[in-house]
Amino acid sequence: MNYLERRVIHGMLLLVGVSVLCFAFAALAPGNFFDEMKLNPQISPATVAALRSQYGIDQPLPLRYGRWVRSVIRGEWGYSFAYNCPVRSLLMVRARNTLLLTTLATLLTWLIAIPLGVWTANRRGRWDDRMGMAGSALLLAVPELVVAMLLLYWVVRTHGLPVGGMVSVDFDVLGKQAKLIDLALHLVIPTTTLVLASLPLLVRHIRASVVEVLQAPFVQAARAHGIGGARLLFRYALPAAANPLSSLFGLSVGALLSSSLLVEVITAWPGLGPLLLEAAMARDIYVVVGAVMASAFFMIAGSILADILLVVADPRIRLGSL
Amino acid sequence: MRNAQRILAALAVLGALHLVILLAGFVAPYDPAAQNRDFPFAPPTRIHFVDAYGRAHLRPFIYSLSVRSDTVNEYEEARDKSYPVRFFIQGPAYKLAGLLPLHVHLFGVEGPAQIFLAGTDGYGRDQFSRILYGGQISLAAGLLATGISLLLGLVVGCVSGFYGRWIDESAMRLVELFLVLPWLYFLLAVRSFLPLNISPTQTFLLLVAVIGTIGWARPARLVRGIVLSAKGRKYVIASRGFGASEYYILRRHVLPHTYGVLLTQAALLVPQYVVAEVTLSFLGLGLSEPAPSWGNLLANLQQYNVLISYWWMFAPALALVIVSLGYLQLANAVHELQSGSI
Numbered sequence: 003m004n005y006l007e008r009r010v011i012h013g014m015l016l017l018v019g020v021s022v023l024c025f026a027f028a029a030l031a032p033g034n035f036f037d038e039m040k041l042n043p044q045i046s047p048a049t050v051a052a053l054r055s056q057y058g059i060d061q062p063l064p065l066r067y068g069r070w071v072r073s074v075i076r077g078e079w080g081y082s083f084a085y086n087c088p089v090r091s092l093l094m095v096r097a098r099n100t101l102l103l104t105t106l107a108t109l110l111t112w113l114i115a116i117p118l119g120v121w122t123a124n125r126r127g128r129w130d131d132r133m134g135m136a137g138s139a140l141l142l143a144v145p146e147l148v149v150a151m152l153l154l155y156w157v158v159r160t161h162g163l164p165v166g167g168m169v170s171v172d173f174d175v176l177g178k179q180a181k182l183i184d185l186a187l188h189l190v191i192p193t194t195t196l197v198l199a200s201l202p203l204l205v206r207h208i209r210a211s212v213v214e215v216l217q218a219p220f221v222q223a224a225r226a227h228g229i230g231g232a233r234l235l236f237r238y239a240l241p242a243a244a245n246p247l248s249s250l251f252g253l254s255v256g257a258l259l260s261s262s263l264l265v266e267v268i269t270a271w272p273g274l275g276p277l278l279l280e281a282a283m284a285r286d287i288y289v290v291v292g293a294v295m296a297s298a299f300f301m302i303a304g305s306i307l308a309d310i311l312l313v314v315a316d317p318r319i320r321l322g323s324l
Numbered sequence: 325m326r327n328a329q330r331i332l333a334a335l336a337v338l339g340a341l342h343l344v345i346l347l348a349g350f351v352a353p354y355d356p357a358a359q360n361r362d363f364p365f366a367p368p369t370r371i372h373f374v375d376a377y378g379r380a381h382l383r384p385f386i387y388s389l390s391v392r393s394d395t396v397n398e399y400e401e402a403r404d405k406s407y408p409v410r411f412f413i414q415g416p417a418y419k420l421a422g423l424l425p426l427h428v429h430l431f432g433v434e435g436p437a438q439i440f441l442a443g444t445d446g447y448g449r450d451q452f453s454r455i456l457y458g459g460q461i462s463l464a465a466g467l468l469a470t471g472i473s474l475l476l477g478l479v480v481g482c483v484s485g486f487y488g489r490w491i492d493e494s495a496m497r498l499v500e501l502f503l504v505l506p507w508l509y510f511l512l513a514v515r516s517f518l519p520l521n522i523s524p525t526q527t528f529l530l531l532v533a534v535i536g537t538i539g540w541a542r543p544a545r546l547v548r549g550i551v552l553s554a555k556g557r558k559y560v561i562a563s564r565g566f567g568a569s570e571y572y573i574l575r576r577h578v579l580p581h582t583y584g585v586l587l588t589q590a591a592l593l594v595p596q597y598v599v600a601e602v603t604l605s606f607l608g609l610g611l612s613e614p615a616p617s618w619g620n621l622l623a624n625l626q627q628y629n630v631l632i633s634y635w636w637m638f639a640p641a642l643a644l645v646i647v648s649l650g651y652l653q654l655a656n657a658v659h660e661l662q663s664g665s666i
Binding site for chain 1 (some may be wrong): 332497501504506507508509510512513514515516517543547590595599602606607608609622625626628630632635638641644645648652653656
């Protein structure tokens with residue numbers, strides 16, 4: 003697993019780079035969390051100054067970065083001024099919720115996109131392919147913001163589903179099965195939005211790469227051997243088309259995380275999105291850095307996962323050859 | 325041939341749209357900031373062709389709006405007097421494209437009636453006018469940010485691909501860093517490090533700079549690839565043999581190869597950046613009231629009662645979708661023209 007190790011080390015280096023980049027941008031910040039306090043007449047300037055030096059706000063950038071690295075090593079990931087606790091405890095819960103939402107959305111999107119993409123590729127130029135392409139072009143032009151608002155509009159008009167948050171108010175008193183159902187119902191709106199937002203691009207890419215494979219000589223040979231229909235498409239054509247798709251997987255994770263941020267804010271899903279937005283408004287910089295690092299981590303993990311999947315899917319690729 | 329037609333169609337739609345938004349003052353019947361406190365959340369004005377006696381009119385007309393008795397925000401038409409829609413009518417003063425002071429508007433009605441094509445918002449401001457003026461800000465942000473991204477991408481990509489060695493190495497590491505971050509997370513983070521309470525003009529420039537700076541990495545990588553492959557072509561080597569300077573080769577033989585990619589990237593980036601501005605303003609980190617932008621127009625929908633009662637507040641979304649659709653079709657057609665249809 004030499005290749006995998008190299009990928010992991012590369013990913014960790016990238017994370018270090020991201021943290022440096024974050025601190026470099028943070029150095030541009032003209033204000034900080036304690037500026038608001040100065041305006042409060044009940045807090046004396048001495049208290050503000052003491053707080054500033056306690057959190058090391060007035061130190062130069064390299065020193066602050068050093069402090070932050072030490073705190074990462076201790077497993078604290080910096081300190082949140084607004085919540086008055088280590089960032090890690092905030093991040094873990096939020097990251098778990100985001101991960102739940104995005105994993106589900108990713109799985110569903112690919113489960114829907116692969117058959118659709120393969121099907122439209124097979125029916126290339128016919129009426130159903132054209133309709134699929136026109137539909138995906140239209141859906142592609144609708145920003146996830148609008149998709150989410152339209153879905154919300156529909157739901158609040160019909161009262162069909164719970165909106166907002168992750169669970170209902172009475173969640174704690176529910177039974178085990180009722181808890182799961184409650185969670186699932188709350189997942190419907192954000193997941194649907196994410197799937198609708200990421201589906202069109204994926205279908206188009208899968209279609210394009212399968213179309214290319216279907217023109218290859220080995221497909222003709224397979225047809226001549228009497229292999230056709232679904233077996234040809236999914237057993238022979240799809241694995242051969244997997245290579246460009248695996249790099250697409252990494253990209254789609256990034257796009258999905260971005261959409262997820264917005265959807266979480268709109269539907270009040272307690273994930274990284276609302277946390278980052280709050281922290282951005284309050285200049286709670288270590289929370290901002292932590293949330294960005296978490297998102298970068300998901301993205302790197304996603305692309306490594308995609309490479310592993312590629313090795314599984316495409317018989318032409320073996321780890322030794324990479 | 326079909327591709328060329330598609331490009332022309334997309335260009336025509338986009339051109340018309342941009343022209344309308346550039347000439348917002350002329351097309352919009354009212355000032356975007358003019359409030360009608362008597363008509364909050366008035367629905368889109370109905371345009372009639374047939375009057376109360378069943379007679380058809382060639383010139384469309386409207387009825388003036390009145391608040392239904394014993395309600396606050398339900399409206400009915402006062403059918404006793406009709407107001408024909410007039411074209412090239414005198415109205416509130418404005419500056420055409422920010423330069424030419426004028427009074428004439430494309431359409432409108434004579435007072436006291438008012439025509440609200442897309443309804444009004446909570447302050448009774450005409451939403452149609454606000455969408456047009458807001459489009460100026462949203463589109464300008466998208467276009468300028470795209471310019472910044474492409475310029476940065478072109479410079480870094482060219483230098484990196486052409487000069488190679490450690491410049492290339494370090495530039496590409498930086499590109500990787502920018503690409504590994506989900507763009508909205510990155511955008512919010514960078515925005516959070518910048519001042520919040522500044523004048524609208526400063527906010528606008530800041531937004532453009534932030535959005536533009538974040539997206540340079542992908543164009544840079546694409547341009548670098550093209551420069552690398554162009555650099556090894558035989559005519560470039562020949563030209564070098566004839567004693568051409570590096571700058572000459574870059575400008576004369578290498579740069580023209582990048583135009584196609586830049587064009588496709590531009591058509592892809594503009595809608596993305598318009599959406600980026602809309603998203604930031606929607607989240608309250610972009611332009612704030614009273615300056616209209618598609619983002620803070622849509623932000624009205626975040627109030628529950630607006631979302632369920634006033635469907636016309638979705639109108640800015642329609643404008644956004646049309647712009648995205650136009651640019652994406654253009655990008656598709658240009659891309660297929662270059663690579664041969666799939």
